[in-house]
Amino acid sequence: MDTLIQLGVFVALVLSSTAFIWGFYRPRMEWSAKGLLLLAFLLETLFLGHLAGMVRGFPAVTPGIWISFFVWMVAGAFLLWIRRAGWTPIGGFVTPVLTLIWLGGQLMGGTIAARLPARLTGPWLTFHIALATASYTAFLLASAAALMYIEKERELRLKSPRVFYYRLPSLAESDQWSCRMVGIGLPLLTAAMLVGGIWSKAVLGHYWTWTGKEIWSLVTWTVYVGYLVARWRGWTGHRAAWFSIWAFVLVVINFFGITVMFHGVHDYRG
Amino acid sequence: MQLAVLGLNHESAPIAMRERVALSGFALEQAYAKLAAFSGCDGAVLLSTCNRTEIYWAGPLAMPDVLRVWSTAVDVDPDQFSDHLYLYVGDRAVTHLFRVATGLDSLVLGEPQILGQVKEAYQTAQAFDSVGTLHRVFLAALRVGKRAHTETTISQNALSMGYAAVELSRKIFGEDLSELSALVVGVGEMGSLVARHLGSAHIGQITVINRTESRARQLAESLAARVEPWTRLSDAVTNADLVVTSTRASIPVIDADMVRNAVKSRRGRAMIFLDLAVPRDVEPGVEQLAPSVFRYDVDDLRAVVQHNLKRRQREAALVERIVEEERMVLEKDWDVSKAGPLIRSLRDKAERIRQRELEQTWRRLPHLTEHDRAVVEQATRLMLNKLLNDPMVSIRGWAGHPDGAVYLQALRDLFRLDGESPSLAPKE
Numbered sequence: 198m199d200t201l202i203q204l205g206v207f208v209a210l211v212l213s214s215t216a217f218i219w220g221f222y223r224p225r226m227e228w229s230a231k232g233l234l235l236l237a238f239l240l241e242t243l244f245l246g247h248l249a250g251m252v253r254g255f256p257a258v259t260p261g262i263w264i265s266f267f268v269w270m271v272a273g274a275f276l277l278w279i280r281r282a283g284w285t286p287i288g289g290f291v292t293p294v295l296t297l298i299w300l301g302g303q304l305m306g307g308t309i310a311a312r313l314p315a316r317l318t319g320p321w322l323t324f325h326i327a328l329a330t331a332s333y334t335a336f337l338l339a340s341a342a343a344l345m346y347i348e349k350e351r352e353l354r355l356k357s358p359r360v361f362y363y364r365l366p367s368l369a370e371s372d373q374w375s376c377r378m379v380g381i382g383l384p385l386l387t388a389a390m391l392v393g394g395i396w397s398k399a400v401l402g403h404y405w406t407w408t409g410k411e412i413w414s415l416v417t418w419t420v421y422v423g424y425l426v427a428r429w430r431g432w433t434g435h436r437a438a439w440f441s442i443w444a445f446v447l448v449v450i451n452f453f454g455i456t457v458m459f460h461g462v463h464d465y466r467g
Numbered sequence: 468m469q470l471a472v473l474g475l476n477h478e479s480a481p482i483a484m485r486e487r488v489a490l491s492g493f494a495l496e497q498a499y500a501k502l503a504a505f506s507g508c509d510g511a512v513l514l515s516t517c518n519r520t521e522i523y524w525a526g527p528l529a530m531p532d533v534l535r536v537w538s539t540a541v542d543v544d545p546d547q548f549s550d551h552l553y554l555y556v557g558d559r560a561v562t563h564l565f566r567v568a569t570g571l572d573s574l575v576l577g578e579p580q581i582l583g584q585v586k587e588a589y590q591t592a593q594a595f596d597s598v599g600t601l602h603r604v605f606l607a608a609l610r611v612g613k614r615a616h617t618e619t620t621i622s623q624n625a626l627s628m629g630y631a632a633v634e635l636s637r638k639i640f641g642e643d644l645s646e647l648s649a650l651v652v653g654v655g656e657m658g659s660l661v662a663r664h665l666g667s668a669h670i671g672q673i674t675v676i677n678r679t680e681s682r683a684r685q686l687a688e689s690l691a692a693r694v695e696p697w698t699r700l701s702d703a704v705t706n707a708d709l710v711v712t713s714t715r716a717s718i719p720v721i722d723a724d725m726v727r728n729a730v731k732s733r734r735g736r737a738m739i740f741l742d743l744a745v746p747r748d749v750e751p752g753v754e755q756l757a758p759s760v761f762r763y764d765v766d767d768l769r770a771v772v773q774h775n776l777k778r779r780q781r782e783a784a785l786v787e788r789i790v791e792e793e794r795m796v797l798e799k800d801w802d803v804s805k806a807g808p809l810i811r812s813l814r815d816k817a818e819r820i821r822q823r824e825l826e827q828t829w830r831r832l833p834h835l836t837e838h839d840r841a842v843v844e845q846a847t848r849l850m851l852n853k854l855l856n857d858p859m860v861s862i863r864g865w866a867g868h869p870d871g872a873v874y875l876q877a878l879r880d881l882f883r884l885d886g887e888s889p890s891l892a893p894k895e
Contacts, residue, residue, distance in 0.1 A: 225618070350758065353638060356767045358774040362638065363624065368737065369641040431734035435758035 202244045203303075206268075209237035210296040217288035221360045227285045234272055234292060241269040255323040260452075263326065264302025270334045271295055278338065286364045290341045301453060321396035328389035333448055335382030336421070339375045340445035343438035346371035350435060368434065375441045376428055383421045390414060413451040420444050470604060472560045473533050473552060474514075474521030477574045480551035488541045488548050490515040490522075498522070498540040499595040505532060510599020512592040514567070516584045518574050523564065525600045530554055561604060561797060565790040568612035570622065577621035577779050577786070582612035604797065611793045618789065621782040624775035628657065628765075629664040631772050632741050636665070636709055639737050639761065648672040650707035652700065652720065654686045657743035657765070658713025665709070666690045674707070676700055678714070705729040711741045712748035719750040726753040726760060735759050741768070802871050806862050809875055812884050813858070817851050 216230035244265060248256035257266035272295065279285050345365050352362040365371070394404040405411060424440050432440070475485065490498055490513050502511040502524065509526030522533055534552075538545040555563045563572070568585045570577040589605045592598045598605065616622050625631040633644075640647055649670050651662045654677050666673060673692035677683035680696060687694045695703050704710060704725055714720055721740070726749075729738065740762040742749040747764055754762040763771075825844065829835070835843070862878065865871040879885055 224620075349638070353635075353761060354754065354758070356763060356770060358771055362774075363620075363778065367637060367641040368639045433735045433759075434737060436735060 199244060199247065202240050202247070203265075205240045206237050206244065206265075207296075207299065209233050209240060210268075210292065210299060213237060213288070214292040214296050217286075217292050221286060221289055221364050224364075227288070230288055230292070231276065231279070231285070234288065235276060238269060238272040238276065241265055241272065245269060255326070257326055257330075260305045261302050263330070264299060264305070266326075267330050267333060268295055268299045268302070270330050271337055274334050274338065284366060287341055287345055287366075290344050291338070294337070294341070298449075305453075319396070319400075321392060321399065325389055325393045325396055328385050328392060332382045332385035332389055333452075335378045335385060336445050336448050339378030339382060340442050342371045342375035342378060343441035346375065346434070346438040347442070350438075372434055372437065375438060379421055379424055379441065379444075383418070383425060386414075386418055386421065390418065409455045410451070413447075413455050417444070417447050417451055420447055469509075469527060469557070470523065470525050470560045470601070471530065471533075471554065471556045472521050472523045472563055473530055473537070473554050474519060475548065475551045475553065476519035476521075476572065479553055480548070484548055484551055485518070485520065487543050488537065489520050490537070490540060494540040495591070496595075498536055499592070499597050501536040501540065502528075502533070503595070503597055507532075508599070510601035511597050512588055512601050512605060514585060514588040516581065519567070519572075521567070523560070523601060523604075558794065558798070561794050562790060564604065564608045565611045565793060566787075568608040569615035569786050569790060570612075571615075571783055571786055571790070575626055576776070576783060577615075579616055579622040582609070582616070585609065585612065603800065607793055607797045611790060614789050614793070615786045619782040619785045621779055621786050624778055626772055626776055626779070628743075628768050628772060629660045631768050631775065632661045632711070632763075633664045633668045635741070635761075635763065635768075635771065636668075636670075636739060639739060640708065644668055644670040646671050647708040648674065648706060649709040649711065650703050651675045651686070651690075651692070652710065652712040652748065653677055653714030653716075653744065654682050655713025655715065655744060658711050659686055661711050661713075661741060661743060662686070662690055662692075665711070666692075670709070674703055676703055701725050701728065705732055707738065708736070709739050709741070710749070711743065713743040714748050715744070716748060717746055719748055721749045721753075723750050723753055723756065726750075727756055730757045730760060733759070737761065739763070743768075802865070802868075803863070805872075805875060806865065809879065809884065810859055810862055813862075813878075813882060814855065816882065816884065817855060821847050821851055 210233075213230050213233035213236075216226045216233060220227040220230050245256055245262075248262065257263045271291070275288070275291055279287065345361075346368055348361045349365045349368055349371065352359055353368070397406065398404045421444055424437070424444055427440065428437060475488070477485070480488075495513060495515065498513055499511070502508050502522075505528050507526050507528035508524055511522065511524040514521045514523070522537060524533060534545050534549065538548075564585075566572045568582055570579060570581050573581050585605075586609055589598065589609070592601070592605075625634045636644060636647070644665070647670050649662070649665050649672070651658055651673060654675070662673060662675075673687075673690050674695055675683045675687040675690070675692050676695050676697060676699070677686075678697050680694065683694045686692070700720070704721060705728060710721070712721065726740075735757075737759045738761070740749045740753065740760070742762065742764040745765060749762055749764075751762070751764075754760045825847065828843065829840065858878075862875070865874045868874070
């Protein structure tokens with residue numbers, strides 16, 4: 198049944214992406230796009246709920262399943278976010294990226310069989326993962342808003358209005374939201390790292406182990422602190438948008454690269 | 468429904484003619500009064516705007532009579548403007564009204580004001596108690612107009628340079644311009660026009676700079692703007708989010724150095740130059756200095772307007788589809804409403820025959836008891852109901868059928884229903 202649900206998620210994501218992109222040209226398609234994304238979200242809820250029932254606990258502790266959890270959270274957060282009128286076209290940027298991330302997760306495998314040792318699990322772990330996921334969600338949305346900024350700016354500078362000129366929110370709004378999302382994501386990431394440290398102290402005996410994952414998280418954290426400092430010192434617009442986009446690339450490397458390359462507590466392959 | 472429209476618009480008549488035959492004030496009152504006097508007029512609505520004057524009417528009233536009413540009301544001989552008139556009847560009149568209401572027939576494609584004017588005309592006609600059988604078609608027209616504006620973007624995206632400039636600012640700075648400061652350099656015609664548009668878009672603050680300060684003051688007064696001396700131009704550019712230029716200078720008055728300084732102290736805050744002067748006032752290429760600098764000259768703005776127009780034209784195809792869709796809905800409604808009286812008169816006729824026959828029966832069979840009579844009455848009623856049931860279903864089904872009108876007429880002829888009942892008079 199899980200395979201069937203996952204297939205459903207995939208189909209809904211692909212169709213939703215297509216409908217969102219089509220929606221740039223035909224705004225009426227956006228209703229179908231939102232509906233399909235909601236369907237993907239509900240199916241993912243079902244999938245995660247089913248797994249949670251099977252393991253009698255938080256299921257997203259392996260990379261493949263964590264990706265499902267991440268996709269679930271982004272879809273939910275995004276659907277809430279675009280209730281603000283005029284922001285729906287951002288789906289044309291978010292859903293394709295989300296679909297790719299979901300596919301990447303499938304390639305990583307990670308069935309529920311790869312379970313963590315019992316001493317490592319517990320509510321602190323759940324809390325740690327949920328916080329980290331929420332911060333990644335905020336960073337993804339920040340980079341999507343930044344991408345919209347870049348695209349709209351490009352058309353405005355070319356002085357030849359095409360679809361983004363008409364359909365995307367103003368530069369000022371994209372800029373503000375990109376910043377706001379980082380402002381939400383950074384405290385979450387900080388909290389995730391603190392919780393991770395405390396939990397690590399409790400079960401492993403030390404706060405920090407200098408594994409690849411931890412170092413990259415620290416780098417990510419520093420970069421986003423840098424982003425906010427830069428904004429505070431007056432960076433806006435173009436530069437800030439690229440900063441936000443590259444910072445998210447770092448998040449993706451952190452997840453995919455480090456998970457595959459390094460070993461340690463964050464090597465979830467069991 | 469015998470709907471017809473007689474009228475002229477910006478395409479069929481020059482303004483000199485349109486203003487002579489416009490129906491407003493006293494002429495409008497007179498026209499409504501005269502139309503009401505005709506027995507063949509089942510309803511009339513007069514639409515008169517600066518771009519069109521049209522008379523919509525229902526009923527067997529003939530066009531020459533309507534034309535006479537019009538020409539008397541405006542006191543212009545019919546021969547003088549009959550060449551400019553168009554007449555649409557039936558379906559084409561409905562389509563025309565819908566196209567007018569959606570702005571498809573307007574000078575500025577898709578403009579939304581006309582919908583308000585159609586509504587006003589309808590309400591005026593109501594005040595004169597003249598709408599009659601046109602209620603349904605006018606309510607449908609208002610609905611079509613509303614659908615066009617909510618389901619398509621035909622009324623969005625500026626088609627004038629002045630408004631395009633405001634729209635462009637909104638694309639960059641967001642909907643709310645009240646935090647922005649604009650600088651108007653020079654008092655040229657186009658620059659002043661754009662400045663006025665910015666003023667009515669509630670931009671935060673406007674500063675006017677001109678070589679001759681007295682002329683700057685004139686413009687500033689009408690805009691509630693500040694005036695700065697020409698020597699302060701460089702500082703003013705730095706402080707402005709939006710710079711509108713229209714001087715008569717032969718070389719650029721805002722050069723790369725000035726913009727470079729501004730960029731440096733603005734730290735990435737966007738700035739737009741709307742250069743409406745020819746020769747240009749802002750050195751071309753300043754937008755290369757930083758991604759936060761946007762420069763649009765007259766040609767660029769014109770190109771934006773052209774793109775907007777193309778977009779509206781694409782939307783127009785969607786609106787035409789809505790018009791056609793709603794026309795069909797209306798037609799079906801009419802057919803159903805036509806079927807109603809037919810069904811009623813068929814039933815009436817059958818019932819009358821039954822009553823007549825029953826009376827004769829009671830006379831011939833006086834010995835029947837109350838109970839017997841009730842049984843006979845019941846039997847005849849059931850017989851009629853069962854017999855008429857299938858035809859009723861068929862009649863309702865024919866409404867909306869392309870040949871429906873023919874079938875209904877055949878039925879009328881078959882049962883000789885015309886003249887049977889007043890509800891079948893050609894009013895509907």
